[in-house]
Amino acid sequence: MxxxxxxxxxxxxxxxxxxxxxxxxxxxxxxxxxxxxxxxxxxxxxxxxxxxxxxxxxxxxxxxxxxxxxxxxxxxxxxxxxxxxxxxxxxxxxxxxxxxxxxxxxxxxxxxxxxxxxxxxxxxxxxxxxxxxxxxxxxxxxxxxxxxxxxxxxxxxxxxxxxxxxxxxxxxxxxxxxxxxxxxxxxxxxxxxxxxxxxxxxxxxxxxxxxxxxxxxxxxxxxxxxxxxxxxxxxxxxxxxxxxxxxxxxxxGGIAAIEEINERKAQLLYSEIDLNPLFKGFAKKEDRSLMNATFTLSEEKLKDEFDEMCKEAGINGLNGHRSVGGYRASMYNALSLESVGTLVDVMSELERKA
Ligand code: PLP
Incomplete structure (x- = not known):
C-alpha cells in the first residue's frame, strides 16, 4: 500500500x-x-x-x-x-x-x-x-x-x-x-x-x-x-x-517551483481544518506554517476512529508533539499534493460519518 x-x-x-x-x-x-x-x-x-x-x-x-x-x-x-x-x-x-x-x-x-x-x-x-x-x-x-x-x-x-x-x-x-x-x-x-x-x-x-x-x-x-x-x-x-x-x-525549478506546490498543499489542508467542524487549528492563522500544520479534534471521542481511518489510508507520522497534543501534518518539500489530498479525504470522510 x-x-x-x-x-x-x-x-x-x-x-x-x-x-x-x-x-x-x-x-x-x-x-x-x-x-x-x-x-x-x-x-x-x-x-x-x-x-x-x-x-x-x-x-x-x-x-x-x-x-x-x-x-x-x-x-x-x-x-x-x-x-x-x-x-x-x-x-x-x-x-x-x-x-x-x-x-x-x-x-x-x-x-x-x-x-x-x-x-x-x-x-x-x-x-x-x-x-x-x-x-x-x-x-x-x-x-x-x-x-x-x-x-x-x-x-x-x-x-x-x-x-x-x-x-x-x-x-x-x-x-x-x-x-x-x-x-x-x-x-x-x-x-x-x-x-x-x-x-x-x-x-x-x-x-x-x-x-x-x-x-x-x-x-x-x-x-x-x-x-x-x-x-x-x-x-x-x-x-x-x-x-x-x-x-x-x-x-x-528551484525554490520558486517548490514554493508554489507547498502553498497548494498548505492551502488544501488548512481549508479543510477551517471548514470541517471536527477539527481546530492550533497556530494563529496569520502565523501558520506551510511546513507543519498543527490541529486537534474538537471531540476527543473520535480519536480512535480517526486514527484507524488514517492507518487504513496509509497515513504515517501524524501524531502531534507532546507539548501541543493533537495532530501535526508535516508537509515538507518531498511530500506530494496527492498525499495531502488523501489526508483531507479522510478528514472529510470522518465528518460525513460523524
Ligand atoms: N531546530 C529546529 C527548528 C528543529 O525542528 C529541530 C529538530 O526538529 C532542531 C533545531 C534540532 O535539530 P537536531 O536534532 O538536528 O539537533
Missing part, C-alpha cells in the same frame, strides 16, 4: 533520491566500491561535497555574495552552541518562538548576555511575536524561521543592523525570500535535505573573527571554512543524499 509520510522528521525524501542513494551504497559512480567505503578525500567524494556546497548557495541565491556553505555534524543543536561560541562577545538577542529557540537561548547564555527580544511562551508558542524592539547594540539577533513543534512560521523578518542568524531547520529551501538579509543560516538535513547526520551552515564570512575568546577547532566556523568543510571526516552519506535532493530541487 502507498504510504503517505507526514512525519515531522526524519522525514520523506523524493523517491528518485532514495533510489540513487541506495544504488550509491552498493556501487558509487561505477567504481565498484560503496560511497560509504571510499575515502572522503577521493576526487569522487570531494566533487560531491563541492557540488552540495555550491548548489546550496545557488538555490538560496547567495553565490558570489561573500557566503560560504558548510556541511557540519552535531545536528542543528550543535549550531545553538557554535553560533554563540563564534559570535557572542557581549550581548545577543533571541526571539523565543518555541522549544528549539528556547534551547538555543539556553546554550547562548553560557557565553554572554542574552536578551529575549520577544516570546510567545505565554500562549504555548501558538503565534509569532511582533512589534518587539531590537536594541542597537546586539552582537547578533537569532530567529527560528519555522517552529516545527507548534506549526508557526515567520512571514516577515525584522530589519536590524545586527547580524541576523536564523535556524531554518524545518523550512529551508521551501519558500522564496531574500536570503541575503541573513548573515548565518543553519538547518539540520533531516527535513528538506537528507538523512540526519549533517547540518547545512551558510555564513557570511565577514561576521567571523570578532570575538575575543579562543574557539576549539571543531567548533570554529573559520576552521571549517578554511578546510572546505573537510576538517574532519564528513558525514559522507548524508552529504551525498543532500546533494541529490538539492539537484532534484534544482531540476524541478
Amino acid at each position: 502507498k504510504k503517505h509520510n507526514f512525519s515531522a522528521g526524519p522525514c520523506i525524501l523524493p523517491q528518485e533520491v532514495m533510489k540513487k542513494a541506495s544504488e550509491a551504497v552498493l556501487d558509487f559512480n561505477g567504481l565498484g566500491l560503496s560511497l560509504i567505503e571510499i575515502s572522503h578525500r577521493s576526487k569522487d567524494f570531494v566533487a560531491v561535497m563541492e557540488k552540495a556546497r555550491s548548489l546550496a548557495l545557488e538555490l538560496l541565491g547567495l553565490e558570489g555574495k561573500g557566503y560560504k556553505a558548510l556541511f557540519l555534524q552535531g545536528g542543528a543543536s550543535m549550531e545553538f552552541l557554535m553560533v554563540a561560541y563564534n559570535l557572542l562577545e557581549k550581548k545577543a538577542g533571541y526571539l523565543n518562538t518555541g522549544t528549539w529557540a528556547d534551547k538555543s537561548i539556553k546554550e547562548a547564555r553560557l557565553f554572554g548576555e542574552v536578551l529575549e527580544v520577544g516570546s510567545s511562551k505565554d500562549k504555548n508558542y501558538s503565534y509569532i511575536p511582533k512589534g518587539y524592539t531590537i536594541p542597537a547594540d546586539l552582537d547578533y539577533l537569532h530567529l527560528t524561521s519555522n517552529n516545527t513543534i507548534y506549526g508557526t512560521q515567520i512571514k516577515k523578518f525584522p530589519k536590524t543592523n545586527a547580524p541576523l542568524v536564523c535556524d531554518m531547520s524545518s523550512d529551508i529551501f521551501s519558500r522564496q525570500m531574500d536570503f541575503s538579509q541573513f548573515d548565518l543560516i543553519y538547518a539540520g538535513a533531516q527535513k528538506n535535505m537528507g538523512p540526519a547526520g549533517t547540518t547545512l551552515v551558510v555564513i557570511k564570512e565577514d561576521i567571523l573573527g570578532k570575538v575575543s575568546r579562543k574557539i576549539p577547532s571543531m567548533l570554529n566556523y573559520k576552521v571549517h571554512i578554511e578546510k572546505d568543510s573537510m576538517f574532519n571526516t564528513p558525514a559522507v552519506f548524508p552529504v551525498y543524499v543532500s546533494m541529490l535532493t538539492l539537484e532534484w530541487l534544482q531540476n524541478l
Whole structure:
C-alpha cells in the first residue's frame, strides 16, 4: 500500500533520491566500491561535497555574495552552541518562538548576555511575536524561521543592523525570500535535505573573527571554512543524499517551483481544518506554517476512529508533539499534493460519518 509520510522528521525524501542513494551504497559512480567505503578525500567524494556546497548557495541565491556553505555534524543543536561560541562577545538577542529557540537561548547564555527580544511562551508558542524592539547594540539577533513543534512560521523578518542568524531547520529551501538579509543560516538535513547526520551552515564570512575568546577547532566556523568543510571526516552519506535532493530541487525549478506546490498543499489542508467542524487549528492563522500544520479534534471521542481511518489510508507520522497534543501534518518539500489530498479525504470522510 502507498504510504503517505507526514512525519515531522526524519522525514520523506523524493523517491528518485532514495533510489540513487541506495544504488550509491552498493556501487558509487561505477567504481565498484560503496560511497560509504571510499575515502572522503577521493576526487569522487570531494566533487560531491563541492557540488552540495555550491548548489546550496545557488538555490538560496547567495553565490558570489561573500557566503560560504558548510556541511557540519552535531545536528542543528550543535549550531545553538557554535553560533554563540563564534559570535557572542557581549550581548545577543533571541526571539523565543518555541522549544528549539528556547534551547538555543539556553546554550547562548553560557557565553554572554542574552536578551529575549520577544516570546510567545505565554500562549504555548501558538503565534509569532511582533512589534518587539531590537536594541542597537546586539552582537547578533537569532530567529527560528519555522517552529516545527507548534506549526508557526515567520512571514516577515525584522530589519536590524545586527547580524541576523536564523535556524531554518524545518523550512529551508521551501519558500522564496531574500536570503541575503541573513548573515548565518543553519538547518539540520533531516527535513528538506537528507538523512540526519549533517547540518547545512551558510555564513557570511565577514561576521567571523570578532570575538575575543579562543574557539576549539571543531567548533570554529573559520576552521571549517578554511578546510572546505573537510576538517574532519564528513558525514559522507548524508552529504551525498543532500546533494541529490538539492539537484532534484534544482531540476524541478528551484525554490520558486517548490514554493508554489507547498502553498497548494498548505492551502488544501488548512481549508479543510477551517471548514470541517471536527477539527481546530492550533497556530494563529496569520502565523501558520506551510511546513507543519498543527490541529486537534474538537471531540476527543473520535480519536480512535480517526486514527484507524488514517492507518487504513496509509497515513504515517501524524501524531502531534507532546507539548501541543493533537495532530501535526508535516508537509515538507518531498511530500506530494496527492498525499495531502488523501489526508483531507479522510478528514472529510470522518465528518460525513460523524
Ligand atoms: N531546530 C529546529 C527548528 C528543529 O525542528 C529541530 C529538530 O526538529 C532542531 C533545531 C534540532 O535539530 P537536531 O536534532 O538536528 O539537533
